[in-house]
Amino acid sequence: MGSASRAVSCLCCPCKCLACGLLSCLCSILVSLAVVLGVVALILYFIFKPHMIAATVDSASLSQFALSASSTLSYDLNVTMTVRNPNTRVGLYYDDVQALALFSDQRFGYAPLDAFYQGTQASTQLSPGFRGTQLLQGDVTAAEFRQEQSAGNFAVDVDLNAKLRVKVWAFKVRGPKAKVTCKLSVPAPGAANASPFQPTVCKVWF
Structure with a gap:
């Protein structure tokens, strides 16, 4: 039916x-x-078998890091970091590369970097420098600054942002945006009780 x-x-x-x-x-x-x-x-x-990129901060130094009564930060920070492509068959292009410096979750420094290419299992050394002045917000930030200055080391974050392109054989395709986060303990300028900087492994996010 x-x-x-x-x-x-x-x-x-x-x-x-x-x-x-x-x-x-x-x-x-x-x-x-x-x-x-x-x-x-x-x-x-x-x-x-693609692998995540790896990044390490090899050195970091502060020649100036002072906070005025009006919460204006004067800074001069130099960083040397190594970014590595661990892949054996995939090349990487890094575009729109930007380095950022932060204290107490507030950005105080910005440094644009040149785009670059990494072949398979290649490493690239980057040397972003941050210098200038920046107004910081909040009494808590000022209190944290004084506490860390007294302790001899400042907790500074350095981030690296980039847009990736992936090269496979002769083909190039757009990849993800990469964010590298490095949490550093940098000796305060002229501090007798400062601990020396230790190379720091960074976290990578996509």
Whole structure:
């Protein structure tokens, strides 16, 4: 009875049956395409085995870091860091590279850096410098500054932001945005009780 009803329906409205057939065919094609793309992506992953970039701050020094009564920070911070591409089959382009310096979660320094390319398993040394003045907000920040100055070391964050492009053989594709966060303990200028700077491994986010 059901088959007879469908046959009658198709005889009465052949366009409806054609549309249903095309829709079913399109769905099958889309599902097959998704499966193929998934398999290809899985194969490429196991072939290239992409790894997250690595970054380390090798040195950091403050020749000036003073907070005025009006909460204006005068600073001169120099940093040397190494960024490494651990991949054996993937090259990386770094575009729109920016270095930021923060104290108590407030940005006080900004340094644009040149774009660069890293071949497989290559390392690049970067040397962002931050100098100038910046108004800091809040009494808590001023209290934290005085406390850390007395302790001999300042907790300073240095971030590195970049847009990545991935090179696989002769092909270049847009990659994710990378953010490198480095939490540093930098000796206060002229502090006799300061602990020497220790190389610091950074966290990388995508």
